[in-house]
Every structure is written in structure tokens, then in C-alpha cells.
Amino acid sequence: MKLSNSYFYTMRENAKDEDSVSGNLLVRAGMIKKSSAGIYMIMPMGKRVLKKIEDIVREEMDAAGAQELLMPALIPEEVYEISGRRDAFGSNMFALKDRYQKNYVLGPTHEELFTLAAMMKGRSYKDFPYNLYQIQTKFRDETRPRYGLIRTREFIMKDAYSFDIDNEHLHESYMKMFDAYKKIFDRCDLNYKIVKADTGAMGGSLSEEFQAICDVGEDVVVTCEHCGFSSNLEITEVVDRAEECREALKTMEIVETPNAKTIEEVAKFFDKSCDDFVKTLIYNVDGKIYAFLLKGTRELNETKVLKLLQANEMELASFEEVERITHAKVGFAGPIGIDCPIIMDREVSYMKNFIVGANKSDHHIVNVNLQDFEVEMCADIAQVHEGDVCPVCGAPLSFCKGIEVGNTFKLGNKYAKALGLEYLDANNTLHPVEMGCYGLGLERTLASIVEQHHDDDGIIWPLSVAPYQVAIVIVSMKDEEQVRIANELYETLKAEGYDVLLDDRKERPGVKFKDMELIGIPYRITVGRGIAQGNVELRARGAHENEEVAIENVVTYLQDKLQ
Amino acid sequence: MKLSNSYFYTMRENAKDEDSVSGNLLVRAGMIKKSSAGIYMIMPMGKRVLKKIEDIVREEMDAAGAQELLMPALIPEEVYEISGRRDAFGSNMFALKDRYQKNYVLGPTHEELFTLAAMMKGRSYKDFPYNLYQIQTKFRDETRPRYGLIRTREFIMKDAYSFDIDNEHLHESYMKMFDAYKKIFDRCDLNYKIVKADTGAMGGSLSEEFQAICDVGEDVVVTCEHCGFSSNLEITEVVDRAEECREALKTMEIVETPNAKTIEEVAKFFDKSCDDFVKTLIYNVDGKIYAFLLKGTRELNETKVLKLLQANEMELASFEEVERITHAKVGFAGPIGIDCPIIMDREVSYMKNFIVGANKSDHHIVNVNLQDFEVEMCADIAQVHEGDVCPVCGAPLSFCKGIEVGNTFKLGNKYAKALGLEYLDANNTLHPVEMGCYGLGLERTLASIVEQHHDDDGIIWPLSVAPYQVAIVIVSMKDEEQVRIANELYETLKAEGYDVLLDDRKERPGVKFKDMELIGIPYRITVGRGIAQGNVELRARGAHENEEVAIENVVTYLQDKLQ
Structure with a gap:
């Protein structure tokens, strides 16, 4: 993209109403803009990042054998009444009436509809297993939306649901998703921990959370450095030390x-x-x-x-x-x-x-x-303290904060039973289907990456999700030779399939450098006076020095880094 | 995809509550499933088609220089009050309150938010033009949802908005989108007409509709075969023939x-x-x-x-x-x-x-x-009749029915004025920005393709949007050689980058053929007894005969057809 001819903006000042580093940087970088409380516009530069995360998620879901579909957001309220979840969601669910006074809600999660979709397929045990997913907009009326894209009221989630005939097969399906999640977050270059968590309103027998570690996190991640135990504070046991006090009883x-x-x-x-x-x-x-x-x-x-x-x-x-x-x-x-x-x-x-x-x-x-x-x-109804003993090995526990970017659940047959999703085994006997569900927040993943990858100058996108991999900055638009060489490099890199930004605005070089740093482009090629010696300057985002590279070598040199 | 191990179903019987050919075929083909009135689940096979249409739309928008972003669906009601459109939408807009009793609506279209987004960019005349678009879910509480995906209450729309400094530049931006729309519908193999239409609640000076011609269409497209005039019935003039009756006045x-x-x-x-x-x-x-x-x-x-x-x-x-x-x-x-x-x-x-x-x-x-x-x-407040004279050339008018799959508007400065989007010209004088808006219904396009491309056996997808381009059917799963050859062909075609379906289910061949015809895969390779002579059968969807092709030639032979 050539900046001179595009919709592009940044902001020098900090955002007034953002209470997180990622929220502030994303607003300043022109990647998001608040529309109302907990509801954001994803602006063009941000949409490119979101699309790359979406593509990674889709690739890994497809590779794990899941099939994509798309559910509606508007769902008859009765669907959640049948499953018994209407009350559990309470006022977290946006509710409305249509013109005929029929009650609808905006789906906060889709276990019910996927269960209904699964009923369309045959109900022989031979029809299993399968896994269905969607990348779709969810709505939750949070009491207190905050931290930019981290706790919002409208957001895109990838939710997948697996369908199996028994717990052993559910475990296999679960592990496939679990592994896919690790690949996704690894590809996004996130530092995360996987912790046991509460099954909450979802029901089910096992819940694990993928927690991106950062200070703004709303969850407390409890870990034991000695044995590797990790768990959400919410469910961490205060170990029963059974040490009775030996004092004699006194009088009240x-x-x-x-x-x-x-x-x-x-x-x-x-x-x-x-x-x-x-x-x-x-x-x-x-x-x-x-x-x-x-x-x-x-x-x-x-x-x-x-x-x-x-x-x-x-x-x-x-x-x-x-x-x-x-x-x-x-x-x-x-x-x-x-x-x-x-x-x-x-x-x-x-x-x-x-x-x-x-x-x-x-x-x-x-x-x-x-x-x-x-x-x-x-x-056991008490909150564990940092330094309390690990429930597994007895060593002292450590705390850190995490953003829940993904979760995986073994739901069991709660929804299958409530909605009547059954299969016939080889002896023609009916059983409820065993389900798993697997959620992943796309904007939250994006914000977590920013929380973990930034410096004082702005965002430092990992290559895998950067809106553009390379920015070419023309120092002086008045120098025709600079303009010519920069445009040639731009065309060459584009032809090689890279996402390239050409900063051909009539701005001072300092403004351009600051903008490219703020929006976090991984590599910057500066086309300036060095061309007289046949050189351009290459700089990785976050590095403190430029490298002089011969014009004719820069594409090959960059290709190595971009692989 | 191998069918034996996937979520896949079809239905032999006609859908009970579908009032259109496309609705019925899409339900039967397992591509969509009704969730509630005018609200559908897009099932995996249908999602693949929708994704291909989405990709075509995105490619043509990007090629036309538009930049993608993503707006929220939940919008404060006051946004539409400021623009004066709250009443115009009336009960077509879904309205709700959040937990703090603040009024929201679900966006039926996004002129207002895009205008607000445009304010983030600089306001010099040099900052123009630009064009922003999104592919996003819209909500409209239709009085009478019907015809499957043609008139629904929740649907995906591509909506683009152009921003220009004056009408001449608006016209240029408009024509870029207009041309992109033609490319999109041509690539989708739609038979369509472009007609002048009412500007309605959108405001503006020009509105043109892209009407896919089919009997189930809700719009009447008026055309003149003589001069090429075309127009929506809604706005077609009843020509003023000014023929006064010569009778003498009688007494009442x-x-x-x-x-x-x-x-x-x-x-x-x-x-x-x-x-x-x-x-x-x-x-x-x-x-x-x-x-x-x-x-x-x-x-x-x-x-x-x-x-x-x-x-x-x-x-x-x-x-x-x-x-x-x-x-x-x-x-x-x-x-x-x-x-x-x-x-x-x-x-x-x-x-x-x-x-x-x-x-x-x-x-x-x-x-x-x-x-x-x-x-x-x-x-002139009367409806024109078929055979009335053409307002341009006077020849008799013809009628046909159309589905509005796209529309392009010159909005002018209505929203810019209402919301205060202005620019400074070279003399530092403020002017309102001239906007265009460009809508395209994705599901409606999909349904229109089915209305135009089907036969008694099912859907006949154009290659560009088919969920899979090729289906390989194994006649007998008991014949190991058939299974081996089919799997080899499957892997080869997949490696070449084609979307291939392998029907390796333990079903009778007749069932498999019928399913592949119903879901409309453009080419079918049948691997059966012919392998003894070194042959497989190739058949284009809609053709009445198989071609015998040597196994070793079939990939090259197909590649020619799939280019």
C-alpha cells in the first residue's frame, strides 16, 4: 500500500479513555477506534492484523480436521431456556424483541445451536467423530468493559465443538484441539500458560485456559515452578494441612x-x-x-x-x-x-x-x-495466597497475571441430553453424544500480542501477524532518484508476495520513522542519501541500529529474514 | 475432504417450509438450515461457497483500492437519531437496551459509523479520496422474511463507502465501484441487469441496482429491448403522453x-x-x-x-x-x-x-x-405497465423479475453535513465531503446463483464458487484397487491446489451420484470397473454423458477444464 494515496492516520497523544497499554497503542496506531463502551471499530490497519490471526486460526482448525460453518447471532431466547442456561447468563446476555414481540438474544456462545446442527447428520455410531467451528461475532453485556480489546461487549470468537460417542474419543478430539491451540498461540508469538480452570456456566468435566501472561491480565495464574503445576486462582485448592492446634479449649x-x-x-x-x-x-x-x-x-x-x-x-x-x-x-x-x-x-x-x-x-x-x-x-472456600503450598508437590506457589485468550472444555453430555442429541451403538442402543467445546478470542489475542510486544515507541508486531512485513520510507520526496528506487523496491517485494507499505507521504522523515515504529512494522527500508553510494538502510523494529545494505542485495537479504 | 470421515448430509425430500427453489435446494444439499424466521445457519458445505464469494468480493474491492475495516453491529441508537434515519428505519431496525438501560440498535447499514471513521483522517483536500469497506453481518427486522437466503433478517453484506471532495471525484470513485461490481457478478456467473432505482431512505442523487434475473425476484425490472433502458418498476415513469380527450363536458x-x-x-x-x-x-x-x-x-x-x-x-x-x-x-x-x-x-x-x-x-x-x-x-404516481412506452425511446417496455444483489449510491453530502465531515480546500475554506455507498449481499448472491444454476437433480455451481471443484466417487469400497486409485487421484489433485471431495462412503453408487449432483460439484470422476481397462469416467455437472478417460491422463485433462 502506498500511504500517499490511502486512508491512514496515527495519533501522537495518548488516548484519553484507554486503561491498558494495548488499548492506548492500538488507538494511537489508528488500528482501533472506540464506538461505545466496550465496542470498537477495527480500522483498516488493525483489520489486517485481525485477518492474519483469523487466517492462522482457520489454517490450524482445518489442519485439525474441523469443518467451518457460520451460526447466526440472533437466537430465539427459548433455545437457552431449553438448555437451562438463560438464567446462568442472566443480564450478561443482550436480549431483545422482534417486531412480532418474539424474544431473542444475541448469542454469547453457541453450544445449543451446534448441538441442533449436529442432529442433521446420521445418528449411527459410524457417523462420529466430527468437529465443527465458526469464526463469528459474539455479544456479552459485560458489567465493566475495559482494557481496550481485552474485555469488550462485541467480539469475534472462534468456537469449535466436537462430537464423539464416548469419553475416550472425546479425549482424542480434545487433544487435537488442545494441540491446535498451542500451534496457534505459538505462531502468534504469545507467551502463555495453560491452566486448569473452573467449568462454570458451561458445565462439563474439564476446563483448561490458555492464559497470555501480562500485567493487565484479569486472571491470576497460579504456578509451581518446582513441579510445573498451573491453575487459575479461581479453582486452586488451599491444601488441607490438617494441623490441629494443640491449645486447651478456653471459655467463651x-x-x-x-x-x-x-x-x-x-x-x-x-x-x-x-x-x-x-x-x-x-x-x-x-x-x-x-x-x-x-x-x-x-x-x-x-x-x-x-x-x-x-x-x-x-x-x-x-x-x-x-x-x-x-x-x-x-x-x-x-x-x-x-x-x-x-x-x-x-x-x-x-x-x-x-x-x-x-x-x-x-x-x-x-x-x-x-x-x-x-x-x-x-x-475449601478460601482464596489461595502466593507462597501457599502447591497441591501437587508442596513447593511454594507463584502468582502472575494472565489474559484468557483461549479455553478448551470437555462438556460431556450436558447439552446432548438437554437437547436430545443421541446416537445408536452397534447393538442399536441409544446414548447421548459426548461433546467438547473450544473457544478462542481473536481481538483478545491481538491485544495480548501488543501487551507482550511493544516498547516506548509503539507496537512490535511478530512477523506472522504484522499488518505489513516491510515499510519502505522515502526520506525526501523531492529526490526523484529516491522515489524511483523506493518504488522499484516496493514493486519487487510485492511481486515476491510480501505485504509492503511505501511511505511516500510529503512528511518529514522523522514523522515517517515515528509512524512506522508506532504501527510496529517488523522491517524498515530507508531510501535516503545513501543511494549515492548505492545503499539503503535496513532496520528491524526494536533494533537500535541501521544496517547499510546495497540496493541490489536488499531484496535477497530481506527474504532470508522474512522466511 | 474425505466424506467417510466428515460432517456431511443431504436430504432426499423437499424442505417443508421453503418457498423458493434456491431455499429448497440449499436446505436439501445440507448447505443451510433454518434457525428461526428469516435466520439461517450456514452449514459447512454452504460456508465453503460463501467463503468463495467473500474472497471474490474482497479481491475486487482491494483491486479497486478500497481498504477493509470492521464496524460493530451494536450501535448507540443516538447515532441514527443524529443522522435523522432512526424514524426512516422504524421497526425494520432491531432495538435493545443494555444492562444500564442505554438504547442500542443492530446496524442495518453503516453510513453513520463510516462517516465518523472518516473524521479520524486529516481534513485537507489532499487527504482525499479514499474508500473504506467491510464484510460484516447486518440485521433488519423484515416484516415478511422469505425465499430462503433472499430476504432474511440477519445477513452478511459487503458495504463500501467512498469519500471525495466534489461531485466529479465522487463520480470517479462511483465508477470504480460500479466496475468492480460488474467484475464480481461476472465472476459469480450471474445473469443480471443494472437498473436505475429509488434512493429511498439512503438519500442521495443516484442509485443503481444490480438485479439478478429470476422468477423468484421481488423486484420488477423494467427494460426496453429497443434502446437498452432499464429501471426498477418502483421509479419507472409513466410517460406523459398529454393526449387530451376531445369529448365535450357532460353534466355530473x-x-x-x-x-x-x-x-x-x-x-x-x-x-x-x-x-x-x-x-x-x-x-x-x-x-x-x-x-x-x-x-x-x-x-x-x-x-x-x-x-x-x-x-x-x-x-x-x-x-x-x-x-x-x-x-x-x-x-x-x-x-x-x-x-x-x-x-x-x-x-x-x-x-x-x-x-x-x-x-x-x-x-x-x-x-x-x-x-x-x-x-x-x-x-406521476402510477405504476407503469408492461407494454407502456419507454421513457427514452418510446418503444414498448418489457418486465422481468430480479433479486437485488447489489446497489450503488451517490449519497452526496447528506451524512457529511449531518455528522460534520468537512474538508479544507486549497483556500482554507470548509466544504462537506461527498460520499458514495456501495452494498452487496453475500447470501443473496449465493441464492441467486442457485436460482439461475440448477436442474431437476440439484445445484450446478459455477466453478468460481463451487464448494469443491471435483468429486471423486468410488463405486465399490470393497474393491481395493478402486480405493487405491481414487485416493491417489485425490492426493494428486489436492497437491495441485484444487478443492477435491472424495466420496469414500460405504453407500451404493447411485446414492453417491445423486448426492454429488444435488450439491452441484462441477466435475465428477467415477472410479469403477473401468479401471480394469485403465479408465475412469469424467462427467461435467449437467452433462448427460460420461467421458472415458485414461487414469494417467485425467489430471491433465481436468486441469485444462479447471483453468
Whole structure:
């Protein structure tokens, strides 16, 4: 593309409303433009990158034997009611009525429609396995869209679904996709970790996430450097160390604790540590109030709770609810005399003589023990801490942040059963089909690449996804010889099949260099005064020096690098 | 692709709820599946065709210098309010609220967002021209979706928008797109006509439609075989022949006409022809009631009326409205004494002594003349008839039906003015930018190809868009030599870069032949008993005979045909 004659722009200033490095750089590079909250236009320069990622994804899906189709975004709401997922998605799903008042939603994911599509094929066991995928626009009404293309409300996803007759075959199909994902993210030059994750609203027996490691990531990736264990914080077990405290039981006592409200203040008041405190958190879980007991230094892990209670949504109880349940001001809840079921973290079950809220304003109870109250369940509901022991090998765990760019699920037969997708085995007996599903976010992958590949001057695209592989910059448009040589190089490289940008704008060379660096073109050829000596300058993006290369050699020289 | 190991199905029976040849064949061929009214899944075999059409469109757009981007489907409603189009689209636009009760619509077309995108580029006259396009999913809540992929509610459109500094440059940009469209439809092997059309809700000074000619088409294409004139029925002028009737004026008389309600019955009652009758049609136009006068043998052209009155919507007035306006039963409306403005067709202005309804039940008035009533406007508001004279050369007009697969508009500066897209000329004076817009329906193009290319056995895809160019059918899967030779041919043709299907299913040959014909693969190689003589059979789809070809020659022989 010749810039003089194209739609092209960049911005010198930082974007005002972008809260991530990738969002800011992509906006400044003229690759994206915000349309409304969490919804972006992908501008021409960005579309080229997105198309390259799309091509990589399609190639690897096809190579793994998956077949492409295309589902609609507008889906009758009843489809999700039949599968039981309408409530699970709740207000994350955009809902609308058509002109005849029929209820529709915008598909956030397509398990249901793919299951229906699978019913078109024969239902003999001989008709399996197969794998169907699409590269299609999804809609999710996120509470808090943010970080540029990382958490948006409209985005392109590649979603694939495998169909098998049993778990062994599902595992084979799953591994094919798993391997294809590794190839895709390797080709995109992403630094990622694969972690076990929660199966959540999707259902199923196994979920693994491909997490691109970067600081802006919203997921906490827990890893063990010793044994290689890795897992999403959401599901990482707090290991049951079963170390009972040897103290003798003391007598419970209610104590007035004026001006002590936080755990730290209460611990200080009693001259104890936070570890001697058991905190009581009150939540509304799918409309029912629960109290959760945790060691003072722990946080509640909501994912574990939702799974334990098989619930969809939870939020902290309102002030009114807390006061009704505890008969006290907020901040003094405790397990003794509270008017709701109690769920206790496993670690608490090894504690003795602990401090709790008294369900009475400005009072706590000391020397509380397990026999002083009743719990409905005791389970691992706490968030793991960095440095806690690895559930596999016992070494200390490390944390880092990740962006979930892909996930792979063994769904099992949840959808097949709900929608009636069955096959006949060799003995003519009906069984539900075993499904897998495999998601990959295209814009999120693009943004993750930028998070990992940039410097102060802009983006540094890997060759595989760069909008153009080479930029040719003409230093002086007034120098006819520079213009001629640059155009010749441009035509030659284009004829060789490379994506080349010719910066033939009437701008100062500094402006052109800055733009090419901002938009992250991997190689730059500068055609300037050096042509008098028969040379042009070659520079890799991110390198600090130019190489002088003879004009007649530059194409061959570049070809080596671009292979 | 090897069929034995793939997702593939066809249906022997006609689809129950498809009202077009293409809809039925595409469903039967396993290429599409209805998801809900006017919304389809594009199944793997259909996706391959759609992808080929998409590739052709992208190639021709890129060749014409357009740059691809991608706009969101979810658009704040206010964007269309600013441009003044929210009302014009009315309930054709899907509308919804997000979780924060903000109003959004699903984009039916993207003039507004492209205008906003154009503002990102510099605003000097030197920054023009450029052309931006996308291949993206559109949503329109059609009153009556039908004909398979021809009138749907969710569909992929290629829409391009050109930006120029004046009308001369707009014309150049327009012609580039116009030529690209011809190349695209030629490559798709469509029989089409280019016709002048209404500019409708889009605004602008010129609109041309690319109409694929077929019986299921919803548009009437008017052509003149003599001079080549062609036009959409919607805007074709009824030529003003200005032949005044020479009769002397007679005296008006009200007559009871028992049991005569239709024009034919009234004409018979008076022993006159329908041409002597002036019919009065009562419509609600954007909420206001109008009476339209037409010669008895004419129909009202609503497009002409909407344009004349600069209105958005019109529908026949309700029975209650008609009775209120005419003080009579429905069927006796006339221009004399009616309580609403009258708009008269130009042809009526040359009539004398005509018959009209009396605005009194079971009565008509004879010998009515122009001075007997007042009209608000007199204009060409009638539908042209086949055989009417050509507005250009006067020869008789012919009609055929067409599917609008593409359209090109000169929008002018309507959107630029509404949204503030301006440029500075060489004298630093601001002007609004002149825009063009260019739409092309991908699924509709696909369906039109099927409407034009099929026979009793199924689809006959043109080579350029066929899902596979060649199908290799193994007659007997038990014959190892047939299997070996077929697989070798398959690998050879694939290595040459062709899209090849290997039918290696354990089905009877008749089933395989029928399937390959139904899905319309252009060439079939049958590997059967002939291999004993060193031959396979080659057959073009639609041909009635097989050719015997030596195994070693078949690849070269095919290559010639596939070039």
C-alpha cells in the first residue's frame, strides 16, 4: 500500500479513555477506534492484523480436521431456556424483541445451536467423530468493559465443538484441539500458560485456559515452578494441612470492643494476630442469605462457593440484610446466634479459641470453638495466597497475571441430553453424544500480542501477524532518484508476495520513522542519501541500529529474514 | 475432504417450509438450515461457497483500492437519531437496551459509523479520496422474511463507502465501484441487469441496482429491448403522453349502483370500460390521510408517493378511517366531498366525463370533470405497465423479475453535513465531503446463483464458487484397487491446489451420484470397473454423458477444464 494515496492516520497523544497499554497503542496506531463502551471499530490497519490471526486460526482448525460453518447471532431466547442456561447468563446476555414481540438474544456462545446442527447428520455410531467451528461475532453485556480489546461487549470468537460417542474419543478430539491451540498461540508469538480452570456456566468435566501472561491480565495464574503445576486462582485448592492446634479449649466470653471494627483493629485490641480471628462474611447467593467463615487472613473464593452451592450468582448482602440477620450494625457478624446457614472454610476447622463478631454492635466474642455453633457445610472456600503450598508437590506457589485468550472444555453430555442429541451403538442402543467445546478470542489475542510486544515507541508486531512485513520510507520526496528506487523496491517485494507499505507521504522523515515504529512494522527500508553510494538502510523494529545494505542485495537479504 | 470421515448430509425430500427453489435446494444439499424466521445457519458445505464469494468480493474491492475495516453491529441508537434515519428505519431496525438501560440498535447499514471513521483522517483536500469497506453481518427486522437466503433478517453484506471532495471525484470513485461490481457478478456467473432505482431512505442523487434475473425476484425490472433502458418498476415513469380527450363536458350526475362495488362491476353497470373510471385510494402516510386518484386500470406506486411527499411509511387507511373520511362504506370513495387532501395522477388530468365513487354507500357519480373538485398535487404516481412506452425511446417496455444483489449510491453530502465531515480546500475554506455507498449481499448472491444454476437433480455451481471443484466417487469400497486409485487421484489433485471431495462412503453408487449432483460439484470422476481397462469416467455437472478417460491422463485433462 502506498500511504500517499490511502486512508491512514496515527495519533501522537495518548488516548484519553484507554486503561491498558494495548488499548492506548492500538488507538494511537489508528488500528482501533472506540464506538461505545466496550465496542470498537477495527480500522483498516488493525483489520489486517485481525485477518492474519483469523487466517492462522482457520489454517490450524482445518489442519485439525474441523469443518467451518457460520451460526447466526440472533437466537430465539427459548433455545437457552431449553438448555437451562438463560438464567446462568442472566443480564450478561443482550436480549431483545422482534417486531412480532418474539424474544431473542444475541448469542454469547453457541453450544445449543451446534448441538441442533449436529442432529442433521446420521445418528449411527459410524457417523462420529466430527468437529465443527465458526469464526463469528459474539455479544456479552459485560458489567465493566475495559482494557481496550481485552474485555469488550462485541467480539469475534472462534468456537469449535466436537462430537464423539464416548469419553475416550472425546479425549482424542480434545487433544487435537488442545494441540491446535498451542500451534496457534505459538505462531502468534504469545507467551502463555495453560491452566486448569473452573467449568462454570458451561458445565462439563474439564476446563483448561490458555492464559497470555501480562500485567493487565484479569486472571491470576497460579504456578509451581518446582513441579510445573498451573491453575487459575479461581479453582486452586488451599491444601488441607490438617494441623490441629494443640491449645486447651478456653471459655467463651463476650467483650465490648469500642472503636474496633476491622480485623486488624480487633486483633490489636485483644493483642492477637489476624490468624486468631475468624471472619464472617454474609452473601446473597441466588437470593438466599449465607454466612461464610474464614480465617482472618483469608479471602472468600466465590468460584468455589458457586460450585459448592451449584449457584449462578452471588453478591455481598445489603446493609439491611446484614442487620436483619445479625441484629447488629454491619461489622459485627459472627457464627453464634446468626439467623442464616453457615458455611465454614476447611482451615477454620483446625482452629481453637478464636475471636468472632458477637452479632451485637461494638462487641466480639473470644475463645470461641467449633462446638459453640453449627455449620451446614465445611469445605475449601478460601482464596489461595502466593507462597501457599502447591497441591501437587508442596513447593511454594507463584502468582502472575494472565489474559484468557483461549479455553478448551470437555462438556460431556450436558447439552446432548438437554437437547436430545443421541446416537445408536452397534447393538442399536441409544446414548447421548459426548461433546467438547473450544473457544478462542481473536481481538483478545491481538491485544495480548501488543501487551507482550511493544516498547516506548509503539507496537512490535511478530512477523506472522504484522499488518505489513516491510515499510519502505522515502526520506525526501523531492529526490526523484529516491522515489524511483523506493518504488522499484516496493514493486519487487510485492511481486515476491510480501505485504509492503511505501511511505511516500510529503512528511518529514522523522514523522515517517515515528509512524512506522508506532504501527510496529517488523522491517524498515530507508531510501535516503545513501543511494549515492548505492545503499539503503535496513532496520528491524526494536533494533537500535541501521544496517547499510546495497540496493541490489536488499531484496535477497530481506527474504532470508522474512522466511 | 474425505466424506467417510466428515460432517456431511443431504436430504432426499423437499424442505417443508421453503418457498423458493434456491431455499429448497440449499436446505436439501445440507448447505443451510433454518434457525428461526428469516435466520439461517450456514452449514459447512454452504460456508465453503460463501467463503468463495467473500474472497471474490474482497479481491475486487482491494483491486479497486478500497481498504477493509470492521464496524460493530451494536450501535448507540443516538447515532441514527443524529443522522435523522432512526424514524426512516422504524421497526425494520432491531432495538435493545443494555444492562444500564442505554438504547442500542443492530446496524442495518453503516453510513453513520463510516462517516465518523472518516473524521479520524486529516481534513485537507489532499487527504482525499479514499474508500473504506467491510464484510460484516447486518440485521433488519423484515416484516415478511422469505425465499430462503433472499430476504432474511440477519445477513452478511459487503458495504463500501467512498469519500471525495466534489461531485466529479465522487463520480470517479462511483465508477470504480460500479466496475468492480460488474467484475464480481461476472465472476459469480450471474445473469443480471443494472437498473436505475429509488434512493429511498439512503438519500442521495443516484442509485443503481444490480438485479439478478429470476422468477423468484421481488423486484420488477423494467427494460426496453429497443434502446437498452432499464429501471426498477418502483421509479419507472409513466410517460406523459398529454393526449387530451376531445369529448365535450357532460353534466355530473349521482347514480345509485346497487351490488356494484369493484371497478369492473361499476364499469359493467354503466356499460363503460375501466379506463373511464377514476379510482380513489385512501392511505395513511406518516400518520396523515390522503386520497390518491388514478385511472381505473392503474395501480398506485408507493415509492413515487413517498418520494413526492418526502415521507417514510404509508399503508392503506383502516376501514374506520375510510368511513370517517368518506362518510360511506368502504368502496365508494371519490374526490367530491371527501375530507382529506387529494393527490391526482398525471394521467387523470387528461380525462373527461369520468366515473368516481360518490362518498355515499352504493352510489357513484358519472360525468365528473377536473373542475368538479380540488387537488393538492398532480404528479406521476402510477405504476407503469408492461407494454407502456419507454421513457427514452418510446418503444414498448418489457418486465422481468430480479433479486437485488447489489446497489450503488451517490449519497452526496447528506451524512457529511449531518455528522460534520468537512474538508479544507486549497483556500482554507470548509466544504462537506461527498460520499458514495456501495452494498452487496453475500447470501443473496449465493441464492441467486442457485436460482439461475440448477436442474431437476440439484445445484450446478459455477466453478468460481463451487464448494469443491471435483468429486471423486468410488463405486465399490470393497474393491481395493478402486480405493487405491481414487485416493491417489485425490492426493494428486489436492497437491495441485484444487478443492477435491472424495466420496469414500460405504453407500451404493447411485446414492453417491445423486448426492454429488444435488450439491452441484462441477466435475465428477467415477472410479469403477473401468479401471480394469485403465479408465475412469469424467462427467461435467449437467452433462448427460460420461467421458472415458485414461487414469494417467485425467489430471491433465481436468486441469485444462479447471483453468
